[in-house]
Amino acid sequence: MEHRHPFVPYKPERYEPEEMVRRGEEFHRLVDRRRSVRQFSPEPVPYRCVELAVRAANTAPSGAHQQPWKFVVIGDPETRRRVREAAEAEERQNYEGGRLPPEWRAALEPLETGSDKGYLEVAPWLVVCFAEKYGLTSEGEKVRHYYVNESVGIACGLFITALHVMGLSTLTHTPNPMAFLGEICRRPANERPYILFPVGYAAEGGEVPDLARKPLEEALIPMYVNLGLS
Ligand code: IYR
Numbered sequence: 001m002e003h004r005h006p007f008v009p010y011k012p013e014r015y016e017p018e019e020m021v022r023r024g025e026e027f028h029r030l031v032d033r034r035r036s037v038r039q040f041s042p043e044p045v046p047y048r049c050v051e052l053a054v055r056a057a058n059t060a061p062s063g064a065h066q067q068p069w070k071f072v073v074i075g076d077p078e079t080r081r082r083v084r085e086a087a088e089a090e091e092r093q094n095y096e097g098g099r100l101p102p103e104w105r106a107a108l109e110p111l112e113t114g115s116d117k118g119y120l121e122v123a124p125w126l127v128v129c130f131a132e133k134y135g136l137t138s139e140g141e142k143v144r145h146y147y148v149n150e151s152v153g154i155a156c157g158l159f160i161t162a163l164h165v166m167g168l169s170t171l172t173h174t175p176n177p178m179a180f181l182g183e184i185c186r187r188p189a190n191e192r193p194y195i196l197f198p199v200g201y202a203a204e205g206g207e208v209p210d211l212a213r214k215p216l217e218e219a220l221i222p223m224y225v226n227l228g229l230s
Contacts, residue, residue: 031161032213037169038113039206040123040198047075049166050125050199056162057129060155063147068132069155069194072185075125082184083196084120087175091115094176111209117175123198127170128181129156130191142190152194159197169202 015023054071062068074080094100095115100108120126131152135143156172163170173196175181181193 031164034160034164035169035208036171037202037206037208038119038171039203040119040169040200041203042122042124043201045124045168045200047073047125049163049168050127052166053159053162053168053199054127057155057159060151060158062151062155063145066132066135066143066145066151068135068145068148069152070130070132070187070191071159072128072130072187073125074128074185077121079184080121080123080126083126083181084117086180086184087117087120087173087178087196088115090175090177090180091117117173119171119198120173120196122203123200125199127159127197127199128185129159129194129197130182130185130187131194132190133192134190136188136190156195156197163199167201168199170197170199173198 050073054073057069057071058067060067060069074083092115095105129152131148132145133148134145137143160170160172175196178193178196181187181196182191185193187193
């Protein structure tokens with residue numbers, strides 16, 4: 001093969017079992033404190049922090065290493081206002097215009113969401129993640145991308161985790177439909193808006209729904225695993 005990647009040695013850290021568990025527990029405690037936030041403080045957040053979260057996202061594994069993500073960072077109040085207005089216009093059709101199917105509406109009821117998306121103007125940054133449905137060569141030829149959803153989803157998971165590590169909050173917001181984000185961000189046709197993230201400090205005194213994590217017995221099915229119980 002002509003275009004083979006060169007291979008290089010890779011030696012990840014190794015720890016004693018107790019240390020592995022200690023680190024795993026510590027990481028779980030950290031991520032378990034993350035919550036989706038809809039009430040933000042208007043306090044400014046250094047751009048460097050957003051950049052670092054995107055750097056973390058940019059380490060995600062991806063189909064054929066095509067890295068099919070793009071993160072557009074919006075900071076100016078005028079563009080944030082346009083995003084808010086466009087998102088609210090769509091959501092009004094969902095919530096007040098009867099566009100949300102009853103089943104979906106029922107699933108959302110406990111979260112008390114609605115068409116007011118004021119937080120999109122309060123949070124100092126809006127980060128729009130785009131998924132590259134296909135790539136383009138310098139000659140404009142389409143290049144097939146593989147596992148785009150999985151790859152971009154993993155990148156976004158790293159993004160929200162990196163923000164949380166820095167003490168910042170976000171919301172995985174998916175105003176529906178979100179084609180308006182491609183227009184406002186002036187992205188080409190091969191990029192599909194994937195998630196809109198307001199980023200900032202959680203508002204002081206803000207609240208989140210009192211949700212529980214799915215019990216481990218439901219999330220984890222150890223199949224033929226010797227748990228050492230008998
Ligand atoms: N996009 C709408 C509705 C919505 C959908 C889901 I799934 C949520 O978890 C929360 C909201 C909105 O932003 O209100």
